[in-house]
Amino acid sequence: MKKVEIHPEAVERVKKFVLPDTNLAFGKHVAPVMIEAIYDNGEWQRFDLLPYGPIALDPCTKVLHYGQEIFEGMKAFRQPNDQIAMFRPEQNARRFNQSARRMSMPEIPEAQFLNACDVITAYCKNLVPRRLGESLYLRPFMIATEVGLGIKPSKQFLFVIIASPSGAYFSGDSVKVYIERDDIRAAHGGIGFAKTGGNYAASLQSYTRTTQAGCDQTLWLDESHQYVEEMSGMNFMAIIDGELHTPEMTDTILDGITRKSILELARHENIKVVETKLPIDKLLQDIVSGKCTEAFVCGTASVICPISSFLDKNGRVYEVKDGNGKISMQLREKLIGIQSGRNDGPQGWMHPVKEILF
Ligand SMILES: Cc1ncc(COP(=O)(O)O)c(C=O)c1O
Incomplete structure (x- = not known):
């Protein structure tokens, strides 16, 4: 399994981040760090924890035209002993790979997917909110990054995980x-x-x-x-x-x-x-x-x-x-x-x- 390389600026950013003390809503706030992994030459090359920021893409990048893209949605919760735990993440890892196969994209070994989720969550520990129903929502996704307008499966991909401290989605209304x-x-x-x-x-x-x-x-x-x-x-x-x-x-x-x-x-x-x-x-x-x-x-x-x-x-x-x-x-x-x-x-x-x- 590839180790996630930790970028010092990412650590600085996450140390400075202050979780807003308001109703967090869903997907409104985003953690100042993200995981990025590059797939090329038939394998996952490297995994990095980086500062959160824009992804630059050539206008001919395949995902922009043919939608070769998959994602997941999962949550980490603060436990009464202040530890952080994710809910059934291995199920998300498995489903991510099912989606990948259907979309002609490379799988990520489950242990590697889980490790990347663990690393971003561990660095975002102070961003996991405390109230019942609140969570750190993780959004892993993968896009086809090969440049060229030919309709065929990309040979290059980018895997990213972003994280969002989120409130309870359900307000009590049906x-x-x-x-x-x-x-x-x-x-x-x-x-x-x-x-x-x-x-x-x-x-x-x-x-x-x-x-x-x-x-x-x-x-x-x-x-x-x-x-x-x-x-x-x-x-x-x-x-x-x-x-x-x-x-x-x-x-x-x-x-x-x-x-x-x-x-x-x-x-x-x-x-x-x-x-x-x-x-x-x-x-x-x-x-x-x-x-x-x-x-x-x-x-x-x-x-x-x-x-x-x-x-x-x-x-x-x-x-x-x-x-x-x-x-x-x-x-x-x-x-x-x-x-x-x-x-x-x-x-x-x-x-x-x-x-x-x-
Ligand atoms: C189309 C669709 N159906 C069902 C679900 C519920 O799936 P899960 O419980 O894994 O979030 C989701 C959300 O992921 C979805 O996008």
Whole structure:
């Protein structure tokens, strides 16, 4: 494994950084350091911890034209003993490499990915906020840096990790969901399961539709326009007849780490989990009849956020019976308790970050 070289200016910058004592919000503040790694000649050449700053790219760089790019999103939390621990980072490492394979990009050995995350987190120890639900959000990403307009896989890549001290995303409000009946997010054989920028770019037109309709989140259906898939940046779950229903995994859905964690916690709490094809019209009928009592979105940023209503294309609004989500809030508290170190979770979920003195 390649050692991360520490740039002295990066250490100076991080020592001087003062964490704002306000509501941090999500992704608004950024740590003054970043990891950079260069891939060339068929291997990862070097890993550096550098001062945060712009990346200069030739206008012919492949990523700018063909979107050969992947990313991850993960969190580190301050524990009651003041140690810092990441939540299931090995899952992010694995998913990053799955995305890399689909996008014809080089993998990063899991140990190397985790070590880079450990190093930036250890140097950002004083930037990890203290309040419940707050975290240091890590954003690893990789871009194709070969210069040239030919459409072919790049031979050079840049891997970067930036970090953002973040507040609790969920303000206590439930979300209104807009059902996207026209566009689709992903098709079988495509890139839906990969965490790559194109999926998010393709969701932005619907984001505008969603917010113009007074809603907060877009609900995507599958290519037949019949089955629920996920949101633009979160997975979807509903409580139907007291059971936890969620769309089964396919290559059109991002395999959420929060999703799989919630399913494991729910099974442990003796809540029946049903991973299935979830027809949108049946879901709406179940909301009207009261069989579906709760629905919620889940992901690294929001953890769990209850859904209060669904807006359909014909203008009809479906209010969810328990819009504040009793079971969803119970699962949310459980998960936040584990992440913050207040409760024990399944073995290995929290990855302690070794302290580095500097
Ligand atoms: C499209 C999409 N679905 C689901 C999720 C939730 O995944 P996770 O729980 O790993 O954050 C995300 C966020 O990463 C996402 O971008």
